[in-house]
Amino acid sequence: MQFLDFEKPLEDLYTQIHKLKEMSAKNKVDVSNSVRELDASIEKTRSQIYDNLTPWQRVQLSRHPDRPYTLYYIEKIFTNFTELYGDRQVKDDKAMVGGMALLNGEPVMVVGHQKGINTKMRQLRNFGMANPEGYRKALRLMKMAEKFNRPIITLIDTPGAFPGLEAEERGQAEAIARNLFEMVNMKVPVICVIIGEGASGGALGIGVGDRVAMMENTWYSVISPESCSSILWRSWNFKEKAAEQLKLTYKDMSSFGLVDDIIPEPVGGAHSDPEKTAETLKTYLTNAISALKMISPDDRITQRIEKLSKMGFYDETVTADNGTPAQIDAIT
């Protein structure tokens, strides 16, 4: 078991249990009562910690090395998954996966960022940081889904789009921009779920949909707390403060109307019970798709645009100059 720094009290309790059991095995003493007490105190401590998570702690949980990634959820939730590779232009991006699958027997298209599960795979998956090829592969698959009238599901988990030389050369910005534009216009239902890290344009590049959901221990922001700290505080030491200020948790994001839904995680985070988490996600996807199918394609697109158009905060003063065309002499 891997403990995060704020789980220290839990780690201590687990250590105590371990020592107790060792002692009992050695000395043949019955410690079951003490173990039971410790177990109870573990549950209590866990609830206390998880009921009061700070934004930075959620960021830590979103990056937990044992956290389930896209391919795990695909395996647990869908059947007949056939992975499809390549953007048909340059190469196959291993940081973005996707393919055909069945959800409760119904054909869907799934795409998502993929992080590596061990040191070697982390390199191969480029730590979940996609190149333009990844975004273009995702778009290619989404376009195919649209052609065959299959709902699209995207799973978001990235520390950002890859800031590399080739990525810039091949148009990282254009690839992301194109996806935003095309996803707005998709005729089929699009559901996006942030399952881990939702960093900036790299996340948004597969994040425009009818329903956008965040899992409980994830974050979604214009910049990572670390980078924000280094730019605005000119030091790496303010990441906790930046995490607070950025309002990047599911609570903030849903209260702002920037995400539509919240998907609960087990106490202890998604990694503490991945199967249960996958089940919750499956239920969410199933319900969301059936609800969206009731809406006509045109209405879905209109609603998507309306939802996005409302995002923003500003003051609007009433003035004589509100830009109404009637006041413009230039128009003839």
Added chain:
Amino acid sequence: MSSTWFRRSKKGILTTTEEKKETPDGLWHKCPQCKTTATVKELHDNLYICHKCNYHNRINAKEYFEILFDNNEYKLLFENIVPKDFLGFVDMKPYGARIEEAQKSTGLKDAMTVGHGKMNEKDFVVACMNFNFIGGSMGSVVGEKISRAIDYCIKNKLPLMVISKSGGARMMESAFSLMQMAKTAAKLTQLAKAQLPYISLMTDPTTGGVTASYAMLGDINIAEPNALICFAGPRVIKETIKKDLPAGFQRSEFLLEHGFLDFIADRKILKQKLTTVLEWYMIEPAGTH
């Protein structure tokens, strides 16, 4: 839910004419690139281009409007949309204070100014970013003004140009800033459906979320010479790959070579080029009714 974000106020009637600070002709300007000096008047008359090395000095909406709109006549649109510190964001300074300071020093409301005027006698809407306002960063006001400019163009059947010049997202608006990328892209789908042309002009610098949304979504994407145009900035890339970057990397000419620009327009020929291009879009085809 979003209606709470709009606070209407009867106060604060805004004027469209900004106060213009006259600078004496005698003042000298030193070219940041070749260090050649020119008087402020010479620079203005040469459209803020260095007469020696062709360096395009960074200018803002007011200067672009003067260059593009006939007789420097235009109407400012949506000046009543002003920024606010909704999140109460505080880093080394409160965001609210940053806004006030920027407004004071620039005389602008935010980093985007929208103007409607005539360019060689044809109606044209130009939304231009101001780099001097918090680094031309994209916050809610920038997105909302583009959004309204698009509605305005659709209603009046007008072509739109956005002049980008931006350090990227406005971090102090966090995810709201991020969502302006999706919002502007969404609105651009409506402009596209209305078959109205959208020209994106990228100027030095165009970076981050601005590049990765409306700047790269033009029917034609054009740029001024030698402008930095990128998603991730050169410093970040250098840190990532731990190698020196090739000369000219992420500059206009580099992007043209890699297929991401339709052409590069020197500021001196910009108005004529745009006029030619817009004519192609806007002219009624003969014999079709």
